[in-house]
Amino acid sequence: IAGITQAPTSQILAAGRRMTLRCTQDMRHNAMYWYRQDLGLGLRLIHYSNTAGTTGKGEVPDGYSVSRANTDDFPLTLASAVPSQTSVYFCASSEGPEGNQPQHFGDGTRLSIL
Amino acid sequence: GQNIDQPTEMTATEGAIVQINCTYQTSGFNGLFWYQQHAGEAPTFLSYNVLDGLEEKGRFSSFLSRSKGYSYLLLKELQMKDSASYLCAVRDSNYQLIWGAGTKLIIKP
Numbered sequence: 001i002a003g004i005t006q007a008p009t010s011q012i013l014a015a016g017r018r019m020t021l022r023c024t025q026d027m028r029h030n031a032m033y034w035y036r037q038d039l040g041l042g043l044r045l046i047h048y049s050n051t052a053g054t055t056g057k058g059e060v061p062d063g064y065s066v067s068r069a070n071t072d073d074f075p076l077t078l079a080s081a082v083p084s085q086t087s088v089y090f091c092a093s094s095e096g097p098e099g100n101q102p103q104h105f106g107d108g109t110r111l112s113i114l
Numbered sequence: 115g116q117n118i119d120q121p122t123e124m125t126a127t128e129g130a131i132v133q134i135n136c137t138y139q140t141s142g143f144n145g146l147f148w149y150q151q152h153a154g155e156a157p158t159f160l161s162y163n164v165l166d167g168l169e170e171k172g173r174f175s176s177f178l179s180r181s182k183g184y185s186y187l188l189l190k191e192l193q194m195k196d197s198a199s200y201l202c203a204v205r206d207s208n209y210q211l212i213w214g215a216g217t218k219l220i221i222k223p
Contacts, residue, residue, distance in 0.1 A: 042118060042201070042213030043157070058210065090156060097209040102147060102159035 003027070004106035006091050012112045013081050021076040021109050023091035031094045032074040033103060034058075034066060036087040043090065049074055050097050081113045116140045118214035120202050125220045126192055134187045134200050134217045142207025148176050148187045149201040151216065157201055161187070189219075197221045 007022045025032065030051045035043040035058075045058030049068040063085060065077045074093075078085055088110050092103040117139045126132040138146070145164040149157040163169055163178035163185060175188040187200055199216040206212055 040215060042215045043203075043211075044213070045210055048210070098144070100145065100162045100164065102149075102162060103211065104159070105156035107156050 004091055004093055004104060006089075006106035006109050008109060009107070010110040010112075012114060015081055015083060015113055017081050019078045019081055019111070021078075021089055021091075021111070023074045023076070023106060024072050025074075025091075025093045025104075026072065027093060027104070028071060029093035029104075030071070030096050031103075032068065033092040033094075034064070034074070034076045035090045035092065036060065036085075037090060037108075038087050046076065046089075048097075083113045085111065086113045087111060116206060116212045118202055118204060118212055120200075120214040120217045122215070123218045123220065125222060126189075128192055128194060128221055128223050130192050131188065131190050132192060132219065134189070134202075134219065136185045136187070136202035136214055138183050138185070138202070138204045138212075138214075140204045140206045140212055143180060144205040144207070144209055146176075146178055146185050147203045147205070147211065148174075148185075149203065150198050151201055152198045160200075192221050194221050194223070 004025045033048045034046040047066040049055045052071045090108045091106040094103045095101040119137045148160040151157040161176040168177045173190045178185045201216045202214040203211040
């Protein structure tokens with residue numbers, strides 16, 4: 001079944017550790033996104049990529065980095081995790097940033113930083 | 115700043131109709147999306163509006179008024195499985211989605 005796969009499903013991490021959240025899509029979508037979702041807040045964009053080889057900063061990029069070496073993969077790295085990065089992280093993709101095509105979401109990664 | 119407002123929680127009865135409102139103030143407008151999110155799951159796409167008026171899709175309809183910065187999602191013939199959060203998102207001038215915090219809809223038998 002075509003879609004977006006995120007790994008791991010959940011993780012408990014010690015503060016100061018490095019962590020990479022993986023995201024892979026098989027829909028050949030050009031655009032990919034990373035969001036965090038916290039209780040009482042809307043989804044907040046961390047980083048995005050409109051096409052392979054390019055990335056951009058969203059609303060809350062500090063402490064996170066991304067890369068887009070190919071169309072399918074869009075990993076998110078926390079260089080040195082802090083407790084405020086405890087959240088649910090969603091990866092999403094769309095055919096492009098414009099038009100009526102919606103963003104499709106992965107199942108999320110629940111990350112706890114202790 | 116950019117802002118999307120939705121009620122935090124609503125309660126409705128199975129079989130009834132409910133309207134979830136969304137007001138927005140964003141830098142530019144390039145479409146409005148509604149998503150459904152069941153607890154512990156990913157958001158899933160429901161509807162898209164870019165022109166004023168009503169878009170109907172089965173039991174769900176979505177309305178947009180760009181001049182008022184206003185949209186609503188109308189759910190008819192409510193079923194227990196409709197218990198979920200409903201997220202409103204506006205695509206701004208940079209073609210990024212700005213999301214509301216979501217409306218938790220509780221359906222009672």
